[in-house]
Amino acid sequence: MTRPAIHEDSTPPGTVVIVGGGQAGAQAVDSLRRAGFGGRLVLIGAEATLPYQRPPLSKKYLQGELAAERLPFRHRAFYDEHDVELELGRRAVQLDVAASVVELDDGRRLDYHRLLLCLGATPRRPSWPGANLAGVHVLRTVEDADAIRADVRSGSRVVIVGGGYVGLETAATLRAMGCEVTVVEAAERILNRVASPESAAHFGARHREHGVRIRCGTGVARFEGATRVARVVLGDGTTLESDVVVVGIGAAPVTELAARAGLPCDDGVLVDAHCRTADARVFAAGDCARQESTRYGRRLRLESVDNAFEQAKTAAAAMLGAAAPHDRVPWFWSDQYQDKLLIVGLAEGHDRRVLRGDPQSGSFSVSYLKDGELIAVEAVNHSKDYMAGRKLIAERARVDPAALADPRVEMKDARIAPGTSH
Amino acid sequence: MPRVVFLEPDGRRREFSVPAGTTLMEAARQHGVDGILAQCGGACACATCHVYVDPAWLARLPAREDMEAGMLENAWEPRPNSRLSCQIHLTEDLDGLTVSVPERQG
Numbered sequence: 222m223t224r225p226a227i228h229e230d231s232t233p234p235g236t237v238v239i240v241g242g243g244q245a246g247a248q249a250v251d252s253l254r255r256a257g258f259g260g261r262l263v264l265i266g267a268e269a270t271l272p273y274q275r276p277p278l279s280k281k282y283l284q285g286e287l288a289a290e291r292l293p294f295r296h297r298a299f300y301d302e303h304d305v306e307l308e309l310g311r312r313a314v315q316l317d318v319a320a321s322v323v324e325l326d327d328g329r330r331l332d333y334h335r336l337l338l339c340l341g342a343t344p345r346r347p348s349w350p351g352a353n354l355a356g357v358h359v360l361r362t363v364e365d366a367d368a369i370r371a372d373v374r375s376g377s378r379v380v381i382v383g384g385g386y387v388g389l390e391t392a393a394t395l396r397a398m399g400c401e402v403t404v405v406e407a408a409e410r411i412l413n414r415v416a417s418p419e420s421a422a423h424f425g426a427r428h429r430e431h432g433v434r435i436r437c438g439t440g441v442a443r444f445e446g447a448t449r450v451a452r453v454v455l456g457d458g459t460t461l462e463s464d465v466v467v468v469g470i471g472a473a474p475v476t477e478l479a480a481r482a483g484l485p486c487d488d489g490v491l492v493d494a495h496c497r498t499a500d501a502r503v504f505a506a507g508d509c510a511r512q513e514s515t516r517y518g519r520r521l522r523l524e525s526v527d528n529a530f531e532q533a534k535t536a537a538a539a540m541l542g543a544a545a546p547h548d549r550v551p552w553f554w555s556d557q558y559q560d561k562l563l564i565v566g567l568a569e570g571h572d573r574r575v576l577r578g579d580p581q582s583g584s585f586s587v588s589y590l591k592d593g594e595l596i597a598v599e600a601v602n603h604s605k606d607y608m609a610g611r612k613l614i615a616e617r618a619r620v621d622p623a624a625l626a627d628p629r630v631e632m633k634d635a636r637i638a639p640g641t642s643h
Numbered sequence: 644m645p646r647v648v649f650l651e652p653d654g655r656r657r658e659f660s661v662p663a664g665t666t667l668m669e670a671a672r673q674h675g676v677d678g679i680l681a682q683c684g685g686a687c688a689c690a691t692c693h694v695y696v697d698p699a700w701l702a703r704l705p706a707r708e709d710m711e712a713g714m715l716e717n718a719w720e721p722r723p724n725s726r727l728s729c730q731i732h733l734t735e736d737l738d739g740l741t742v743s744v745p746e747r748q749g
């Protein structure tokens with residue numbers, strides 16, 4: 222990628238400042254330069270490392286199978302070549318939207334023409350007694366992953382609090398590293414509300430096969446120990462001896478900087494379909510943003526690589542004056558042991574579910590329909606259905622449930638030709 | 644360090660030396676090869692790292708696994724020499740590996 226010259230006829234913003242050097246921030250840098258933005262580009266990131274991918278933190282990186290130097294999206298040379306001013310290990314502490322100035326923690330003030338907030342989310346920390354004991358971890362950053370790695374050894378008794386994606390992936394990884402792992406989930410089942418009962422049953426069975434204990438329906442009452450955690454006491458009185466605890470009970474969007482600047486926030490910085498906040502010069506993307514979705518007709522905040530990537534692209538284009546609103550079908554994946562869950566679309570609002578294939582075989586998919594239209598596909602070890610689903614959902618295809626339920630029929634052939642009644 | 648060659652969609656040729664043990668996708672991403680999005684970072688979950696392998700090299704690569712094959716089947720314009728670059732691990736034997744990048748990734 223070479224840097225094309227600025228087009229004289231357009232009115233490109235002179236300086237773009239991006240706050241937050243994660244998935245969305247890194248993508249915005251790429252998209253801006255690729256689109257020909259030739260002005261000053263500054264990326265402010267609170268973490269000292271080059272922008273890096275988080276998914277391996279609960280998977281291969283935690284396990285030691287992926288070296289730290291393979292986490293960053295790009296080498297430093299890429300940022301140098303593209304004239305990106307990296308302010309890493311620096312935090313934006315104050316935003317003045319009236320003056321278009323952002324202030325850093327070293328007191329410097331940067332003027333901007335366009336500002337993009339890619340602040341991410343921060344793990345919810347429990348308020349239970351003992352939550353501050355040593356040995357109680359959360360997992361969001363490479364530093365967190367390193368701390369967990371340093372704290373466990375083969376045979377360590379680990380309690381994972383939360384049976385969501387981060388918790389279950391961490392459980393699988395630590396089990397593979399030889400730890401004795403128990404997952405505690407307050408809801409009646411793991412992956413509650415984020416995956417189908419079939420997928421949850423599949424992954425639950427995998428965990429049990431590998432020797433991970435799963436306890437649903439009871440939350441944590443407190444952590445006990447002198448200076449280090451030694452026991453986790455559950456709501457039903459059960460006590461679990463533990464050397465290490467990892468809490469994965471969700472994340473909250475980082476909105477403080479925006480909220481203090483007077484930008485409307487409500488479980489996320491509120492943005493329109495172009496990722497624009499209430500201030501026309503300020504944009505937000507990724508985990509921190511709650512967007513007015515064109516496709517879904519409501520406000521959505523998603524936490525996924527895909528969402529951060531696509532919103533960053535939308536925001537970059539909008540900052541340069543392009544008009545295309547964000548209208549992508551979201552997707553997500555999770556890896557546990559050798560198994561892969563692939564999800565495309567959002568199942569909320571479905572009126573019909575169709576199972577394809579036999580869950581016992583370990584490879585199947587669940588489709589979600591609304592008024593005959595395919596709106597989501599969840600595939601366990603079945604990349605073909607997932608990819609077919611991606612296309613059908615993007616095209617807002619209507620599908621034949623009977624064909625869908627028959628694994629001998631290719632999923633893409635379950636489409637009902639437009640105009641046909643069924 | 645094996646060398647790899649990418650032919651970008653607009654015909655531009657990019658050649659890099661990359662450490663053995665990393666993947667072809669990582670080489671493309673580090674250098675910002677045009678047309679390789681690699682959104683999932685190598686998890687075989689996005690199919691946005693799709694490349695066409697120079698036929699001369701195809702037989703020298705380990706075969707696709709099921710998960711990769713399934714992704715490619717419904718990718719944008721799959722061909723017999725389609726691969727997901729994140730599933731190709733570079734070794735000294737692959738010195739000179741040449742691939743072209745599709746016009747689109749889905």
Ligand SMILES: Cc1cc2nc3c(=O)[nH]c(=O)nc-3n(C[C@H](O)[C@H](O)[C@H](O)COP(=O)(O)OP(=O)(O)OC[C@H]3O[C@@H](n4cnc5c(N)ncnc54)[C@H](O)[C@@H]3O)c2cc1C
Nearest residue numbers: 241243244245267275276312313341507508524525526529
């Ligand atoms: C362990 C783990 C596993 C995951 N696995 C998957 C997966 O398998 N599939 C998937 O789709 N998604 C996965 N995700 C989710 C995905 O990584 C996130 O959705 C994505 O990183 C969001 O990108 P972002 O840029 O919005 O936020 P982040 O990547 O979190 O980046 C935000 C950055 O902004 C910085 N920042 C915040 N405030 C300031 C400030 N005031 N000044 C300067 N910098 C600031 C933060 O320090 C951080 O570096 C996973 C997440 C985690 C934690």
Ligand code: FES
Nearest residue numbers: 685687690692729
């Ligand atoms: S990088 Fe996502 S499938 Fe290769």
